[in-house]
Amino acid sequence: MKRVKKQRLERAGWVVGDSAQFLRLSVEENRFIELKLALATGVRELRERRGLTQAALAHRLGSSQSRVAKMEAADRSVSLDLIMRSLLTIGATATDIAKWIKRAETARAA
């Protein structure tokens, strides 16, 4: 299909592509989960490197130990927002975060 026509159809809200389109959602869900996992691991690494307990970090975040535990486990019930806030709170730099995100990508390749 011509590129221009494809874009026109897509602009209209239609998904033009392979018949495996419906699989996309789950594929992207996986990518998302891996990303979350990578960043969750980042939280743990950084926390430990700082010599903080989960409770101490929770205190800093105004959260609770249980939530930090779930966070590091990349539990379904914890949002990326919380993970990211935690990373920033522990003092992660943009470079650190970028590193972990790329790690997620490389993990996929395996």
Add this chain to the structure above:
Amino acid sequence: MKRVKKQRLERAGWVVGDSAQFLRLSVEENRFIELKLALATGVRELRERRGLTQAALAHRLGSSQSRVAKMEAADRSVSLDLIMRSLLTIGATATDIAKWIKRAETARAA
């Protein structure tokens, strides 16, 4: 204060540091917001580059045009989760994401 002692106190849940400690929260909130903003901008850039309308992207996400609009505006009511999912759905690579995150950092320096 000795590094080891400091860590011991922190393990116990105490925040040891400068008296401006209480400012930390808002500082980190700012960092977080800038990050969100940078990624939101990323969504818009990538969407436009793909020639998609907000409605089309919403369709792909199983969301609605209004949410995409709010998302690109980094509205308070949209989470980083949604932004990240969108980025992945549009086909952002880890490298892209890392780039935008770093952009947030550089923006801070200004």
Add this chain to the structure above:
DNA sequence: GTCGCCTATGTCCAACATGACATATTTCGC
């Protein structure tokens, strides 16, 4: 002009994430 199309903004209420708490389970020094 006005007609389409795209984007922005506001408001519902259902679904989900949150901190808090209680309670396992693991880990580690002794």
Add this chain to the structure above:
DNA sequence: GCGAAATATGTCATGTTGGACATAGGCGAC
């Protein structure tokens, strides 16, 4: 092994985020 500290897991009420819808604003083509 014991005990204490750290971490893991479950549940709940309350606040936040979600898609949906309505509607307003913007912008180019005609």
